[in-house]
Amino acid sequence: MTQKTFLYEYSKEDFENLEYIEKEAFKKADEINDKFLDVKILMDEITEDLNEYLKYLEVKKISKIHEFRGGTCIEFDDELRHAIVNTLKKSLTDTQKSVNFNTKKIALNRVING
Numbered sequence: 001m002t003q004k005t006f007l008y009e010y011s012k013e014d015f016e017n018l019e020y021i022e023k024e025a026f027k028k029a030d031e032i033n034d035k036f037l038d039v040k041i042l043m044d045e046i047t048e049d050l051n052e053y054l055k056y057l058e059v060k061k062i063s064k065i066h067e068f069r070g071g072t073c074i075e076f077d078d079e080l081r082h083a084i085v086n087t088l089k090k091s092l093t094d095t096q097k098s099v100n101f102n103t104k105k106i107a108l109n110r111v112i113n114g
Contacts, residue, residue, distance in 0.1 A: 010026070021091060062081065064081075
């Protein structure tokens, strides 16, 4: 048997040859990995949606970038503009904190290295 680095390298036959506890650990790790992949897909979708929204704000001249570039913005409630930006910035910051898994990576390395 060749040395495997990732779970997806294990064939069905390899999996069948594992002991019960190994199968159980494999399945649990695979479930967590699936959730990580779901989060990545969702983050990619959110990134695309946010980029489209920022373009929308520019095209509709809601974004203050037009004033920065020497143009003019449409009439738009400043309080609402700030509320939109503050809400999205807070959500972005909270999400970044939630997906910061550096401490989790360190803990996983301890499984291998002690």
